[in-house]
Amino acid sequence: MEKTITELPVKAKEKHTKNKKFFAKLKKKPPKNLDYLMQELHKEEFQRTDCLTCANCCKTTGPLFTNADIERIAKHFRLKPQKFIDTYLHLDEENDYVLQGVPCTFLGTDNYCSIYDVRPKACREFPHTNRKKFQQISNLTLKNVAICPAAFNIVEEMKKRVGGI
């Protein structure tokens, strides 16, 4: 997995122009069965992928923390939400609460998430490849394929399955 992760940014860069064009077309004319197809591709890929051998998302990019995330996780630590914010988060340039740094402070050396049951919504949903109207998050996906080997494979398979739209 380490080699795959190291090679991923280069592979994603090679595909970037083609992927961008593909997503532009997809946005204009999404196939009727796209939601169903993405559910299927996501499921198939994550049956093959063991995130515990990877954790590249947790190591290289942090999630956004919504107010509901902050309240839930602060409660888990028996902290006041403001204390949790002061200890672990900061506001980014878009005024969203994010981690103070990466790798994520809640990631263990064994790649387990120490707050798994209460983790942020963004972590639960990453890499968003099974969400409805997948074509609407193409900019995010173009970035995620350089971080997440599963997302990279899902997009490659999607291009094959959707064909020349």
Ligand code: SF4
């Ligand atoms: S979601 Fe993607 S980047 Fe994160 S651990 Fe799983 S395969 Fe790796």
Ligand code: SF4
């Ligand atoms: S909260 Fe957990 S799942 Fe989310 S980035 Fe941190 S270690 Fe990963």
